[in-house]
Amino acid sequence: MSSDLDRQVEQLLDQAGADAQPRRPSWDEMRDRIAATPQIGARRLVLPRRLVAVVGVAAMIAIIVGVLFHLPISPIAQAGNPPIRVIQKDIELTVFNQFESDRPTLFMPTSPPVGQPVKMGMALVKDHRIVMNLQTGDNVVYFTDVAATIDPTSVRFSSETDPIGTKVVEQNFEYDLATAGAILKRYLDRKITCVLKDGKQYEGFLCSHDGDIVLADKPPSDSGQMRQTESISRDQIRAVQMPDVPKDLFVKPTLVWKIRTKSPGQHETTLMYACGHADWQADYVVAVTPGGRGEKDQLDLQGWVTIDNRTGSTYKDAGIKLIAGDVNRVPDPWAIVQVESVSGDMPWSMTGDGIPFVLFGKPFNEKEFVEKSFFENHLYTLSAPSTVKDQQIKQLKLLKAEGAKALRRYVFDSPPGPDERLRHVSVVLEFKNEKDNKLGMPLPKGRVRVMQRDPDGDMQLINTTEIDHTAKDEEMKLTIGTAFDVAAERSEMNMVRPGHQQETRTIRLRMRNHRDEPIEARFVERMVPNRNWEITLTSDPWTREDVSTIHFDFTLEPDAEKEITYTVDYQW
Structure with a gap:
């Protein structure tokens, strides 16, 4: 029984020593050289059999552990490890309103170059994904399903699982997609087979693919031998057969990262980037x-x-x-x-x-x-x-x-000029964006379509206009169009120059209401720019809007006419 135990211990030690040996050709000759070397006689030490067994097992364990600790470990995840998987958890999309710029504000490699002007939008994508089976060290991770118009310079990656010990050490944005042109481009001067719609097959070395497919009977050579070529129309081709698909092409835009982590296993990550369009x-x-x-x-x-x-x-x-x-x-x-x-x-x-x-x-x-x-x-x-x-x-x-209330005002705004006799009267809806008026909310910039029911009860379009970004509690004006039954005119009745760089003008304003109901009306007058002015005589009260604009407000009864005159003195 003891002799069997001794033999088992010796076999284990021999096996452990053999496993720990370096794999060099000269190692096999070591035993022969040792056998040929004269040995000095020594007194054999006899130990108890149980002690020999214990010492043998301990030595075997020590040798195996030492070998394992000295084996080189690659920082890249080994082939035997489970494959890395990326699972989308949820996504957030923040969209900015459209803006105008003299040139793009995002670097989008996939967008074709064209001319100006540029009118584009932008979005911020916040993509939460779970990355599984990361290994300690460097891992190559593929993030697909990203926007084709991504700005790769705006990408930010973070790991919620280990934000300090996990980082991106290299990033590539792969946007050379597996289109027919891209695949054929990689098969130039290589053999392919074109299958036509009638079943015929043509085999040769691809010379060109920009228009028709051009095949040669032999590969190119340095000797300058002539090659016979044949052109095949793409409309006749049903399929193109080739040995394999190039591995450097991607089906969709992909972010390829080398992620270095100290925490193996599953990571919850966040990907943020800006994109256009x-x-x-x-x-x-x-x-x-x-x-x-x-x-x-x-x-x-x-x-x-x-x-x-x-x-x-x-x-x-x-x-x-x-x-x-x-x-x-x-x-x-x-x-x-x-x-x-x-x-x-x-x-x-x-x-x-x-x-x-x-x-x-x-x-x-x-x-x-x-x-x-x-x-x-x-x-x-x-x-x-x-x-x-x-x-x-x-x-x-x-x-x-x-239920918001709006004042309908008829505005005649006729700037001075040679063609100022008859002008159209604009219809403006004026209201306040406040809670007391059933509003009181910030209104983003946008288009406004104004509608009203006709006598038959059907909704009809009146006009389309725009509003700018409007804060709450601000006055708003919607210009609906021009009035059909309200007419107005502006006339300059007199102009004199009493002195050097002095001028006096007399203006007459008229408006006629042909509607069957009273209207709220306004004359808007704009003074000659870059001159000092003063109204010396007027038939009606007026209100100053700014340094060169005044207006007259009044109510005009049905089938009535309103006339306002005023005199203004200019100095410069």
Whole structure:
């Protein structure tokens, strides 16, 4: 029994020693050289058998541990490790309103170069993903499903699991995609097979693919041998066969990172970047109900957000935020100049003028935006996630207000000039954006479509105008158009020059109301610029608006005419 135990210990020690040996050719000769060397006789030390067994096992363990500790460890994740997986957790999309610039403010390598001017939008993407099976050291991680219009210089990566011990040491943005042209480009001077629609096959070495496919019968050589070529029209080709697909091409734009971490396993990460070709604007629909005699008009206002996504990526169940305000953007010196066509068309059901059929009925969904102040702008956050597809225009409800009161004023603003006899009278709706007037909310810049019901009860378009970013408690004016039944004129009745650099003018203003109800009217007068002026005589009271503008307000009865005269002295 003891002899068997001794033999097992000796076998274990021999095996451990053999495993620890360096793999060199001269190692096998070591035993022969030792055997040929004369040995000095020594007295054999006899130890108890149990002690020999214990010592043998301890020596074996020590040798194995020493070998393991001295083996080289590569910083890159080994092939035997589980593959790295990236799973999207959730995503947030913050869209800035459209702006104009003399050149792009983002570096977008995938955007084709065109001319100017530039009208574009911008979005900030905050992508939360789970990265699984990271190993200690360096790991190569592929982040797909990023925007094609990403600005790679704006990318920021962070690990919530180990923010200090995990960092990106190298980043590549791969946007050379596996298109037919890109694949054929990599097969120049290599053998391919073209299968035609009639079943015929042509095999040869690819010479050109820009127009027709040109094949040669032999590969190029330094000897300058002539090659026979054949041109094949792309319209005749059904398929192109090649040995393999180039490995350096990607199906979609991809961020490739070398991530170094001290914490192996699963990481919750956040990817942030800016991208172009995403913008939003506000679209308002105002339904006007005319007031009775001496009463103001009533306005029912609905605001919609129109998001235009052309970033090359779909944002599924994204948290959507909108920034309203003129955010400063510095033009990027490396950006490719481009032009974008801006259209007022919208994707939903329309009338001929681009107005939604449903104006004041049930909204498209129950998602609404919650407004908050953010820095010097306003932030609108959608109350529930929503999917924004690539190449899609999405409309979401922004706000709704009913019963606001507005004064309808007829304004005659005729600047001095040679053609000032007969002028059109503008119709302006004036109201205050305050809570007492059923409003009192910040209104982002956008288009306004004004509508009113006709005598048959059908809603008709009156006019389309725009508003600028408007804070709460501010006065607002919507210019509806020109009045058909109200006429006005401005005449210069007299001009004298009593002295050097002195002038006296007499102006007559007239307005006629052919409507069957009274109107609130205003004459706006603009003085000659860069001159000192003083009104010395007037038939009606006036109000100064600024250094060179005054106005006269009055009520004009039905089928009546109003005449105002005033005299102004100029000095310069």
